[in-house]
Structure formats: C-alpha cells, structure tokens
Amino acid sequence: MRDYDFRKIEEKWRALWVANKTYHVEEDEAKKKFYVLNMFPYPSGAGLHVGHPLGYIASDIYARFKRQQGYNVLNPMGYDSYGLPAEQYAIQTGQHPEKTTFQNIDRYREQLDKIGFCFDWDREVRTCAPGYYHWTQWAFQKMFNSYFDTALGKAQPIDQLVANLEAKGTEGINAACSEELCFTADEWKAMSEQEKSQTLMNYRIAFLGETMVNWCPKLGTVLANDEVIDGVSERGGYPVEQKKMRQWCLRVSAYSQRLLDGLDTIQWSDSIKETQKNWIGRSEGAEVQIKVADSDIEFTIFTTRADTMFGVTFFVLAPESELVAQLTSAEQKEEVDKYLTYVKSRTERERQIDRTVTGVFSGSYGINPITGEKCPIYIAEYVLSGYGTGAIMAVPAHDSRDYAFARHFNLPIIPLVEGADVSEESYDAKEGIVMNSPMEGKPSLNGFTLNGLTIKEAIAATKKFVSENGLGRVKVNYRLRDAIFSRQRYWGEPFPVYYRHGIPCMIPEECLPVELPQVENFLPTESGEPPLGNAQLWAWDEANRKIVDKALIDEKTVFPIELFTMPGFAGSSAYYLRYMDPNNGEALVGEKASEYWQNVDLYVGGSEHATGHLIYSRFWNKFLFDLGVSKKEEPFQKLINQGMIQGRSNFVYRIKDTNTFVSLGLKDQYDTTPIHVDVNIVKNDVLDVEAFKAWRPEYETAEFILEDDKYICGWAVEKMSKSMFNVVNPDMIVERYGADTLRLYEMFLGPVEQSKPWDTNGIDGCHRFLKKLWQLFWDKDGNLQADATEPTADNMKSLHKLIKKVSADIEEFSYNTSISAFMVAINELTAQKCRSREVMTQIVALLAPFAPHMAEELWEALGQEGSVCDALWPAFDEKYLVESSVQLGVQFNGKVRFAMQFPADATPEQMVEMALAAPEAQKHLEGKQIVKTIAVPKRIVNIVVK
RNA sequence: GCCGCGAUGGUGGAAUCGGUAGACACGAAGGACUUAAAAUCCUUUGGCCAGUGAUGGCUGUGCGGGUUCAAGUCCCGCUCGCGGUACCA
Secondary structure, rough: OOOHHHHHHHHHHHHHHHHHHHOOOOOOOOOEEEEEEEOOOOOOOOOOOOOHHHHHHHHHHHHHHHOOOOOEOOOOOOOOOHHHHHHHHHHOOOOOHHHHHHHHHHHHHHHHOOOOOOOOHHHEEEEEOHHHHHHHHHHHHHHHHHEEEEOOOEEEEEEHHHHHHHHOOOOOEOOOOOOOOOOOOHHHHOOHHHHHHHHHHHOOEEEHHHHHEEEEEEEEEEHHHHHHEEEEOOOOOOOOOEEEEEEOOOOHHHHHHHHHHHHHHOOOHHHHHHHHHHHHOOEEEEEEEEEEEEOOEEEEEEEHHHHHHHHHHHEOOOOOOOHHHHHHOOOHHHHHHHHHHHHOOOHHHHHHHHHOOOOEEEEEEEEOOOOOOOEEEEEEOOOOOOOOOOEEOOOOHOOOOHHHHHHHHHOOOOEOOOOOOOOOOOOOOOOOOOOOOOOOOOOOOHHHOOOOHHHHHHHHHHHHHHHHHOOEEEEEEEOOOOOOOOEOOOOOOOOOOEEEEEEEEEEOHHOOOOOOOOOOOOOEEEEEEOOOHHHOOEEEEOOOOEOOHHHHOOOOEEEEEEEOOOHHHHHHHHHHHOOOOOOOOOOOHHHHHHHOOOOOOEEOOOOOOOOOHHHHHHHHHHHHHHHEEEEEOOEEEEEEEEEEEEEEEEEEEOOOOOOOOOHHHHHHHOEEEEEOOOOOHEOEEEEOHHHHHHOOHOOOOEEEEEEEOOOOOOOEEEOOOOHHHOOOOOOHHHHHHHHHHHHHHHHHOOOOOEEOOOOHHHHHHHHHHHHHHHOOOOOOOOOOOOEEEOOOEEEEEEEHHHHHHHHHHHHOOOOOHHHHHHHHHHHHHOOOOOOOOHHHHHHHHOOOOOOOOHHHHHHHOOOOOOOHHHOOOOOHHHHHHOOOOOEEEEEEEEEEEEEEEEEEEOOHHHHHHHHHHHHHHHHOOOOOOOEEEEEEOOEEEEEEEE
C-alpha cells in the first residue's frame, strides 16, 4: 500500500514545472494555436477566497485539454492593478497604492501558485507597469489622432479630415461627431489655433468635451455610466450627481452599429448578448422639424412612432435643453425659472425614486407639420436631454408617460387606433388599425392619410412622407453614450498630454511612456482637484523633450501636463493583445505574434462586466482593428461566464439576555437571536464547542443546550464575506486536501456558469475519489500494479465509456458530469481488478487536466517520457461499447411495468413481439385489447391496451 | 414596467432527439474492523401504503391546464426566485 501523499507530490511537481518551464509557450507555426484567457483580477487586499479560482480552474482544464489535443495553447495571467479598487484599498489602509498593490500582487501569486495552473508567467502583464501602460497611452494618442468615418464605417487619421476642412470646409465630411457643424474652408482658415483645436474635438475619437458627467464627491472623481448603479457609485455606494465638466471622452458611440453587428459573430451567452444589445439600445425612428408659431425658431424631435403624428397634442423639451431659454415667453419666464431651479435641486437618485408628474408651460406653441395645428410646448423632466434631440412630440393616447402628463395638465387626448380605449390608460401596443389620421373634416398636408393601415404600415408610410416632403428624416438612435475617460485620481495611467496655452498637445510618441510621478499626498479631494496637482516634477519641456519641475513652467517652452488620469477600464481594454508579445518594446504587439495568435478563443470571467469592460474592450479592439494592429474585429470569440460562489453561513442561537446557546432543533422553545459563527469551526453543521469558546473572549463562559450531545448550527446561503464569517480560503483547503482535490471539488460543485454556495462538507467525496484512483495503481507492497496484461473487454468498455463522456463534457464545460463519470469508471476498474498498463496510461492522460499533480506522478511511475501535459488525448473507439443486447423498459399505456433484454439490432416489430411474449406482460394483457404498439430501438417499447 | 434566465430528494446536482426521473457526491441511519478515535469497507436512503420476506401498489420534477402512446423536457396561463435595464419617446 502506498499512501496518497498529496503534499509531497504537489510540492515536487510545482518545483519541476518551474524548473522545466513546462508551461512556457512560444509561437509555433507547426501547431494550431489556441488562446485561453481569464479576466485578470484586480489584486484586492483580502486575497483570494475559494470562489475566485473557479473560473481559472475551468479555463485551466480546458487549456490543458486543448494542449493534449495537440494545440499550441496560450494561457496567460496578469493583474489589473490600476484603478479605483486598488486605490480605495490603499486609502482605507492609509498606505501608498504602489506599496499595497505590489503586496497584494505577491499574495495573489502565492495563492495562485498553489493550485497548479498552467499559466505562462513569463507573459505576465500588470496594467500599472510603465512597460505596459506605454501602450495604453499610445492607443489613446492614436484615438486622439483619429476620427470615425461614417461612410467607410471605420477610424481614419484626423489629418484627412483636416485636409478636407482646409479644402472644402465641412462639405462632404462623413464623420461621427458630438454636434453637426457647418462651415466653409475660409471660415476654417480664419479660426484661431484655439478655435481649430476646439472644432476638431468635435470629431476626434478621443476628445476633450464639456459634458454632463456623473460626479461622485465622496470618491472625488467622475464615473462612467456603467460605474453608477441606481444613482450611487458601484464602488462604495456613494451618491452621484450630474455636473457639467470638461473631460476626456472616447467616442464609443461611433462604433454602436459595429458593436451591435459583431454580437452575431461571436459565441457568447444569450443573456450577455441581450444585455449588450439593451445597453447599445438601437432604435429606429424619425427626426421631424417643428416650427415654432410666431417665430423663426425651429426644433427637432425624435420619435419611433411616426404613425402617431395626428395624435400630437403638445410638445415637451428637456429642462436642460438650450431651446428652453429661447422658447420661454416673457409671461412664463418666472414660472419656468422656478421650475428649472426645482429640477436642478433634485439629485439623480431623487429623480429615479419620485416619478410624480412635473412640468411647466413655456409660453410658445409648436406647429404640427402635417396637420398645421398649434400645440403648446412644455418643459418637463421626464424628457431627457441626453437622448434623441432632447425634445419630443407628445401623443398621450399612445404613450403612457405622455398620457400621465396630459391628465395632469388637462391636455386633449386623441385616440388613433380602432377599438383602443384610452379613457383609463394609454394604448401603447404597436398592433391595430389606424384611425383619426386625419380626423374627418380636418386638414392634412397634401391630403396625407394613414386611416385603415396597420400601425407597422403607418410607421413606414409616415417616415416616407416626412422625408419626401422635407419635414424631417429617417434616423437611427443609440442609447450607448460616449465613455468619460478621465478620473480625478492618482492611481491610474497619466495622460500623455500637455497644454500649450490651453490647447491640448500630445507628448511625442517616442517619449512614451509618461510615467506616473511620485506624490506625497495621493488622496482625492471633494472639490475635484486632481491629486497629480501635488506632483512637483510635472511639466513638459518642449524643447528638450522631457519632464521637468513645474516651477519651470513659462508657457514658452515649458508647459503644464494633464492632471487627470485614465479610468480603470483603460488598462483592461487591450491587455489580451499584450499577452501575445508582452516584452515588445517597439509595439503593443508585434506583427508576427498578432498574426499567429489572432484573438482570444475562449474567454472566462464574470457576467458583471457585460456593460463595462466587455463593451470597452470590444470598442478598443475594433479601433485597433481599423489600425491593422489587431487581426480580428472581435477580441473574444467564445465567452463563458462563471457563476458566483456564494458563502454558506452558519448560525448559533443565543437565548436573549443570556450567554446560553441552544441547538437548532430546540431553538423554537426559546426566545433566541441568531449569531453568525465562523464556518471554519463547524463541521457538517455540528459546532466545535471548545473552538467556539476559544473563538471570542465573550463566549469563553458560554453554555450550551445540546441535542444528542451535539450542538447543531443553522445555515443560510449568503454572499461570501468576512462579516458573515463564511469565507473559506483556498490555501486552507490545499493544505488539508491538496490542490488536485480543490480543483476537482470546485468543478464537481455544479455547472461552471451557475452560481452556487460553497460547502466544504462535500469535499471528502472528491478526496476519496482521488485516493481510490491512486490505490488502483499500487499493490499492498507499494509497487506499481500496471503490467502488460491484455486489457479485458470490460476494462476497455469502462475506459472508452469514460473517454467518450469526458471528451464531450469538457467541450461543453460540463466538468461536474465528467468527474461523476470518472468516479464510476474508477469504481468499475477497481472491481475488475484492472492491471492493464494500456488502460492505466490512458486513465492518467484523461485525469491530467483535472488533477495535474497526481497525473504527473502516475505518468512518471508508468515510465512515460516527458510531462503528462503533452500526453496525447485518448481517442474514443465506438467498437468497445457495442452491446449485443440492451435492457429496456416495457410500458403499458405509457407506464413502465418491467424491464427486459432485447437484442441490440432488434427491429420494432421484433421488440413488440418479444415484449408481448414475456411472462410479465401477461397480467397487463388479461382481458384487454391491444390498441396500438410503439417500439423505438434502443429506447422503449410501449403497448397501448384497453 | 420591459428583457433574459431559472425552480428536480434533507443538500449540491444528473437525465443526449419527448422514451425506466433522482446518475454522481454529500448528509443521515444501521453494520464490520478498532480499547477508542481517525481512516477504510458494507447495507439502506424521494414520499406514502401493503407484506415476515423476496416483492408489489400508488404517488412524485414550483402551480393550473393542454398536446402526445409517452412530458422534468413541447405549448398556453400563473406563482416565486435570480440577473440586466428603465421616464430612451
């Protein structure tokens, strides 16, 4: 008997893998590539808990499986070490973020190393390393120097646009922009440097814009839309307010359509695709010009329901709209001002919670271009400035928000759909036949009518009419906003930008990276003064092309450098490209490496990044694709979202006002308070009473009311967190059971994509399985018991059943079922007393992705050359599974009554005949008539009787 | 509100094309070995009923209907839970 000494085995192979560079990977033209990637972690101070490695284990198994299939597998790892989480931790612990970040990285690495991953650590990237963020800055400069050509549908050099402006002004320009501009070449040439710079910002993909931002005073920075949840910050849950600020932005919106189209080309879950589709929010509609009565002013509204133009009874402007000032009449001014003050006083959160109808009449009237009718123009906060044109036509009969507004202000409601009852609520559905369009006897431009059409036909007809008659145009709107790209924080990539007389200029490419300067005080400020303002060495000497002391700023050759830093998503947007060629000093990624690795074949990470990282990354990659740097338009071909591992908390029940604790089964007899107890002193819900007394001083004198001499704890599934005392540390599991057991158990818990609670109790099963597997290989004297005996038919059947199952399951990330199949196979082979070296060798090859340490040890014991990582994946052969007979259930009237053997090749007719002849069948046939018989080979026989 | 996903024993979860529901594992109960513990092994384990027993019968996949020879699986209508999103016109 040789004991399964997992500590010795795992330590041995960890060292050998490092020494032999087993997981080092190079481009190899002779082999097909496969790129597996995990979302890299931000190293938090708490270290890893047992939930973090779940995705890494899943992808590691897949990577090893692909390698054994002969692929050249890239499976790198790194750290997302810039950004808010790292900085918040530093602030909380009062240490410099650089120090804590490096400590945390070391801790992560130590923990990761114990789990047996096949990462190629030579390719590690850290977003806070200058050699890495060099290329983040570089990409930013490329975006600054590009615009998005809407005719070509791709990014182009800004110089081309400038050339066009020099020659023809804005004529013939197809560029994504913040607002439509129109000027001539002469006007362009007449502009000052400042004005030109300002004008180009309207087109650049990375641009400085004066926009409404989510300002979080507590965090002291602005936040992107996806970093704000329910009106509070995602990090820390602090209030967020809307504020107009000058910020760097990325014109992500220019890529809306490509981001949408790309979703059809990648293998992601429906739910994530759906989330992204909603976030991009494409809506097809029309923009219509509205003339204001007794004025030259015109404004534009956006609608997706062009068919309802005959039902317009008022117009509404967003309070933030620039039109508000122009359209407010003298008589209404006081009331409008009062309303605007009220709107400004409300925070984003108040607006979300309190949806009571508010608004004010502007004093002006808009003219419905089709009916010629005058309708009042209101100002109301239910219309958003950021979407569409910030102005709408209101059709209360067919829009619930307009309906509520009309009821509140007593405005007319005109139904436009036959049979629609609008006395109580609006009819919003897009189904039905149009009427009242126009109403009998009412005028309509050129006799235009929609009556009798279905709504869908009416929408199309109106769009056509509107564009043909110059009333407006067909327009597609997207909800996707440009990303706000600057943060008033210290711990992030500095912008490679300086300001010459207020004009932003790029620090020359060959001077990159611009390194983050050291500062004493890195704390953010509520007023929004960036911490980089504290950096002394932070000015750009244009003549000498270097960073100098800011005391030298003279606005002639020495200028101030940008004080903002980049947001967390900057560094994580293109890191997968850097892994391909991590040490390249000349480029983000070399041509050869980029050509070879292409893009990520399998990406594993949490679904919480659906509207953040996964959108930004796709955008960033599309931009780099336009530049020719990235070779595939989509960065992540297949995406697997691992579920969250929740905690399983334990409770003890203290009788109120005492120090006596009562066991779960008896607690209802007392008035008790549940108290969280550390899950590490509870086994199978039984409390270790002595450990509990030692846990906290106040429990030292605790008394217990037991049942069956045991204290049974209650339990609940909660988030895994320190405060619930339900955190389980992977180091502890590795120490007690070994890394192979941890890997197996994490996968055995359930489907990778599903969230499930961690319960250490079940781990014994996986550990026992590994022990059994180990024992299969050794006799009682500790000698290998694999010899050259011919495998029996049973051996081969067990083996090939397993090969088939495991091969198929890994491909579908159904690891829990493959491990079950493994358990069955090992039990069978043990019962068969299998000795065959051939079978044993293949079993080890199959085991390798799951339990690599043990597999290596057995592979070596079997006398095999090299690492088991390169063991060929066993080929499945159907012939070993062919059965001469098969056992099937025989049904009467759809209910299974008994089981019997059938020849595997029996025809349905033969099966029915055999089933009817069986003695067990007789009692079911007695006095009954056969109505119908059904037989499906290898499935079922069913006899219907009456 | 809208969109998406889900609900199976005491627990985690299996079940390919609609074809013997509950694989595998945990826990529990009983037993073997042991001075004892740990470890290991064996038996039972969805519920109810009948039988000394082998066994047999009924029932059973959130609820209510339907399609089908046959439904955890398909269709219709609900309930609950999770995730996303929201005055997006």
